[in-house]
Amino acid sequence: MRDDFRFSHRLKVRYSEIDGQKIVFNAHYLTYIDVAVTEYFHEGLQLEVGSDFDFVLAKSTLEYKRAAHLNDWLTIWCRMKKVGHSSMTMNFIITRDGEEDPLLTAEIIYVSYNLGKKKTQPVPDYVRERIDQFEKGNFL
Structure with missing residues (x-):
């Protein structure tokens, strides 16, 4: 358990996610993060x-540190770093079960999006409140 992250999600690396080098292909880490978020x-x-709150990816920065392999159980740690007017910045760490050292670290910026109007919108107040309650005010 990481004290600096209140949420995590576990998943197992599948055969279709490894490449010719027998490691997880780099693009799959974004899929893992997408599932976790x-x-x-x-x-x-x-x-x-969905209805009045949705979000889209605006920017992703990933730092690959070590490789994951077939059948590894991974934990994707998520936390909100900052909520802006229409954007939300999140941090992620991916670890292998039983290990503390990260396989990957990431910072991703999402933008609140109105699907009906097909444009960005401010992060709704009730979403801000839920984030604040969940993260206990530990974001900027």
Whole structure:
């Protein structure tokens, strides 16, 4: 358990996710993060993403430190770093079960998006409140 992250999601590396070098292909780490951020909002914040609140990826920065392999159990740690007017910056760490050292670290910026209007919108107040309650005010 990481004290600096309140939420995590576990998954197992599947055969279709490894490449010719027998390691997880780099693009799959973004998929792992995408699965975890969905669970962060659904399980962690108890929010249904869709009708009046949705978000899209605006920027991703990933730092690959070590490789994951077939059948590894991975933990994707998620936390909100900052909530702006329409953007949300999140940090992620991916670790292998039983290990503290990260396989990958990431910072991703999401933008609140109105699907009906097909444009960005301010982060709704109720979303800000849920994030603040869940993260205990530990973001900027």
